[in-house]
Amino acid sequence: MRAGPLALSAATAAVVLVTVPVATAPAADRGGSVLVSPATVAAGTDVDLRVSGCDGTTGRVRSAAFVAPGVLAPAADRPALIAEARVNSATAAGEYPVEVACDGGDTTIRGTVRVLAHGSAPAPTPTALVHAGGGGAAARLAAHPAPRAVSDGPGTRHAVIGLVLTAIAAVAVAFRSVRRRRSSR
Structure with a gap:
């Protein structure tokens, strides 16, 4: 099954909405980055950190805004x-540096x-992919279903039209094969 242009546009919009609230800061030494999600947060809440550019597989993330360093x-x-x-609940408003020390x-x-x-x-902004797929559309559609046309498939009229077209095709094939036999003699 191929995705149509509308599905691709929706997927692109979802990716943009998911990545917009994430702040990126360039690395001090080499091409690494720190992604803080959400980038703007209320005091006392948790943030997720994603770091690229470390040589090792562990390290520590420190900030004056954090209760404790992140591992x-x-x-x-x-x-x-x-x-x-976790951002300390007593942290004053402002921007705080985040420093990553890579092991x-x-x-x-x-x-x-x-x-x-x-x-x-x-x-409120999305910070992760939605696993439901419809973004809550299923619940709305279940509550207010769209009216559907009642149809049990093709009716008698469609069956008669199909039989007539099949008969015409059969006659045309028979007529053509008769003409070929006469012309080949």
Whole structure:
């Protein structure tokens, strides 16, 4: 089954919406990056960190905004490393540097996390793929089904038309084969 242009456009839009809220900071030493998701967060919430560019398979992620350093571990889709960290609930609003120290090398990668003022919440944005596929459309359609035309398949009229067309085709083939036999003599 091939995906049509509409399905491809929807998939592209979903990828854009998923990747928009993620902040990327270039590496200080080499081509690595730190992806903080969500990039803007309220104090006291968790952030996911995805790091690329480390030589080793472990490391630590530190920031003054975090309660404790995040411990990096290999991601399922290597070579990236992933970690989770909690933003301290007493952290004041502002941008805070995030520093990654990679084990197995001298690589240091930097990024930022933006903390919102107390009492404010970030705008809701998707930060992961939706596993349902329809984005909640199934529940809406179940609650308000679209009217359907009642049809049990082709009726008598369609059957008669099909038989007439088949008879015409059979007569045309028979007539053509008779003409060929006469002309080949």
